[in-house]
Amino acid sequence: MTKPNSDGATGPQSDAFATRLRKSTAKLSSRSFLLVIIIVASAVIGSWFPQISAPLRFLFSSKTEVVQPAEQQSAEGLVKLTLEQIEAAKIETAPAGPGTLTKRLVAPASMTPDPDRIGRVAAKVAGTIAELRKRLGDNVALNEVIAVVDSREVADAKSGYLAAAVQYDLQNQLFLREKGLFEKKITAEQLFLKAKTSFAEAKLRLDLARQKLAALDLSESEITDLPSQPISSLRRKEIRAPIAGRVIERLVSLGQPVGGEGQAKELYVLSDLSVVQADISVPISDLAAIREGQLVLVKTPDERVFEGKVVVVNAIITQETRSGHVIASFGNPDFALHPGVLLNAEIALARTPVKVRIPRAAMQMIDNEPTVFVRAPNGFVKRKIVIGATDDVSAEVTAGLSPGEAIAVSNTFVLKAEAAKSNIPEE
Missing domain, CATH: 1.20.5 (Single alpha-helices involved in coiled-coils or other helix-helix interfaces)
Known part of the structure; x- marks a missing residue:
């Protein structure tokens, strides 16, 4: 045992x-x-792979927040967010307030130079191109010399004027001499009248020669300076710019004959591009709603927006496209609008003032009702609103929001998602 x-x-x-x-x-x-x-x-x-561990920590922390929503949200419709969280989510705020709703028509547009600001530089005389002082794209000042033409026609006209001026001076002296002798009863009246007639004819020939030079586009100062100019300059005709602008076409080359029969008549085409136009194709159904003076917006490929006005509503319909043409004028101080470029134009057909206007991006549909998020000291409060009239980018608020209240206007879907984590009652 x-x-x-x-x-x-x-x-x-x-x-x-x-x-x-x-x-x-x-x-x-x-x-x-x-x-x-x-x-x-x-x-x-x-420590070796922080990019792996960080999402895991965020995942566990997110789960903790979902399990304990009371730490993030109150029971009064408040989405609690710190300033750092708001900045990280790129949520922007802006005050609600009065504004204007605009009904717009979007149509294709082609930018063109303003026809009232185009200048064509004519040769005006027969000759050959001796100088071309401007290239394509160069800026030009008013009355600036941009080309020089060698012309026999100009040389003949200048020579005729100089000869007429010499003859005028001679006949003027003879007339004054005979007039003095006649007044002293020294000479016969017949000689005095003959000298007077010769002087009048010389003055007439000088005036005709001056008018011919003016017709050849010589200025008064150029005509006055002719007697002091060298003989070699008699054949040269300076071509001046009729407007200030930019060279958009150069039509001739050095040594080319111009001004004669079958020869080029224009040297340059200039345009003042500080103002340009948009040729807008508008459907017939919308043409009746367009009036002169209506606001027009165009946006360039680099996202710059230019504002113009309707200046012409063309009633003639293009048969091929069955559309009308509307012309709008735009200021172009830095020449960012280039003639020939195709853009979309927005025509403001009607403008309606409203007391409270908000961006459409500020609204979210929650339980099939429009909702905005009003800024609070520690986050945002979701609030139902009543929408009135709308346009493409904005909406009128008729109830639920007062002017001056700050609301979220961007990335509001983030706030909607946060609000959906628990059944938060509206304010």
């Missing part, structure tokens, strides 16, 4: 218990060792 131990257990039972205890201790030690390895490995991975 086996004797019991001092603690009351028999010998074999005590051995079995000791064996189980040793196995449990070994398993526990193995699990503890494995747990230590996992913790160390996680720390190493987190």
Whole structure:
């Protein structure tokens, strides 16, 4: 018979218990060792691959926020966000207030020079091109010399004027001499009248020669300076710019004959591009709603917006496209609107003032009702509103929002998503 131990257990039972205890201790030690390895490995991975560990931390923190929504949102329709969170989500705010709703028509437009600001530089005389002082795209001042033509016609006209001027001076002196003698009763009246007639004829020939030079586009100062000019300059005719602007066409080259029959009559085409026009193709159905003076907007490829006005509503319909043409004028101080470019034009057909206007991007549909998010000290409060008239970019608020209240106007879908995390009642 086996004797019991001092603690009351028999010998074999005590051995079995000791064996189980040793196995449990070994398993526990193995699990503890494995747990230590996992913790160390996680720390190493987190330090080596922060791009992996960061999303995991964000994921666990996001889950914690969802489980405990009371930490982020109150029960009064408030979406709690810190200033850093608002900036990170790129949520912009702006005050609601009065404004204007605009009904717009969008139509294709082609930019063209203003025909009232185009100048064509004519040769005006027959000759050959001696100088071309401007290239395509150069700026030109009013009355600036931009070309020189060698012309026999000009040389003959200048020579005729100089001869007439000499003859005039001579006949003037003879007339004054005969007049003095006649007044002193020294000479006969017949000689005095003959000198007077010769002087009148000389004056007439001088006036005709001056008019001929003026017809050849010589200025008064150029005509006055002719007697002091060298003989070699008699054949040269300076061509001046009729307007200030930019060279948009150069039609001749050096040495080219111009001004004669079958020869080029124009040297340059200039345009003042500080004002340009848009030729807008408008469907017949919309043509009746367009009036002179209506606002027109065009946007360039670099997102610049230019404002102009309708100046002409052409009633003649293009048969091929069945559309009318509307001309709008635009200021172009830095020449960003280039003639020939195709753009979309927005014509303001009607403008309606409203007391409270908000961007359409500020609205979100929640439970099939338009909702905005009003700025609060610690976030945003969602609020149902009543919408009145709208246009392409804005909406009128008839109830639910007062002028001056700041609301979120961009990335409002982020606030909608935050509000949807729990069933937040509206204000």
